[in-house]
Amino acid sequence: DSGVTQTPKHLITATGQRVTLRCSPRSGDLSVYWYQQSLDQGLQFLIQYYNGEERAKGNILERFSAQQFPDLHSELNLSSLELGDSALYFCASSVGAGAANYGYTFGSGTRLTVV
Amino acid sequence: AQRVTQPEKLLSVFKGAPVELKCNYSYSGSPELFWYVQYSRQRLQLLLRHISRESIKGFTADLNKGETSFHLKKPFAQEEDSAMYYCALSGALHFGGYNKLIFGAGTRLAVHP
Numbered sequence: 489d490s491g492v493t494q495t496p497k498h499l500i501t502a503t504g505q506r507v508t509l510r511c512s513p514r515s516g517d518l519s520v521y522w523y524q525q526s527l528d529q530g531l532q533f534l535i536q537y538y539n540g541e542e543r544a545k546g547n548i549l550e551r552f553s554a555q556q557f558p559d560l561h562s563e564l565n566l567s568s569l570e571l572g573d574s575a576l577y578f579c580a581s582s583v584g585a586g587a588a589n590y591g592y593t594f595g596s597g598t599r600l601t602v603v
Numbered sequence: 604a605q606r607v608t609q610p611e612k613l614l615s616v617f618k619g620a621p622v623e624l625k626c627n628y629s630y631s632g633s634p635e636l637f638w639y640v641q642y643s644r645q646r647l648q649l650l651l652r653h654i655s656r657e658s659i660k661g662f663t664a665d666l667n668k669g670e671t672s673f674h675l676k677k678p679f680a681q682e683e684d685s686a687m688y689y690c691a692l693s694g695a696l697h698f699g700g701y702n703k704l705i706f707g708a709g710t711r712l713a714v715h716p
Contacts, residue, residue: 490646521704525644530708531689544703578642591637592704594647601649 491515492595494579500601506567509598513560513581519543520562521592522554525576537562538584569602576600605630607692609707613630616680617666617715624675624710627691634692636673641687649686651675658672666700680714687711 491514501507513520522534524547533546537556546555551569556562566573576599580592605631616622628634640651650659653666653673664675674688690707 500675501685506704531706533706536703580647591639591649591652593649593695594644
């Protein structure tokens with residue numbers, strides 16, 4: 489167990505729907521990062537939050553949004569889902585605002601299937 | 604621009620053969636480099652940090668600033684090494700002062716019996 493908890497592990501939903509993915513960072517970590525991993529692509533950075541504030545944005549679609557709550561857990565909201573949104577969504581956390589010397593700790597991911 | 608390049612999508616070797624997974628980076632400052640491993644699309648696990656100069660599961664990686672490389676090596680591959688390997692770069696410059704990990708595209712290592 490890495491200490492980063494992601495729920496649910498699997499999600500199957502229809503096109504056009506909206507889903508929420510949840511991430512609890514490792515205890516003591518203030519930063520949360522979201523990544524998308526499709527079959528034909530590597531890791532795509534979506535967004536980072538640090539202590540409740542958005543810190544960095546990557547290739548995140550407008551249909552997607554995220555937030556980090558006062559207890560530091562984070563949610564990634566995906567709406568108007570398309571078949572191409574089917575992917576593994578990983579959450580990672582780090583102690584500070586960045587990777588520093590320790591890198592990130594990853595969760596086990598949520599496998600989203602859009603049918 | 605900050606970039607991590609892993610030139611090989613797939614590296615296929617036989618058990619017992621030496622392995623070298625290539626990683627080149629582009630960064631103007633002093634980088635911190637990492638290798639992550641992902642087994643069967645499970646979570647990414649930190650394998651090595653260049654700053655700690657450690658050896659994990661027989662893998663080593665040396666930072667070569669002259670060649671801007673951080674290749675991952677293992678003298679004798681095992682079947683259980685089959686996985687996806689990602690090289691990542693962290694640097695404070697140009698990221699608003701905050702270190703962000705930039706990942707390479709990954710190399711799939713397949714070790715055959």
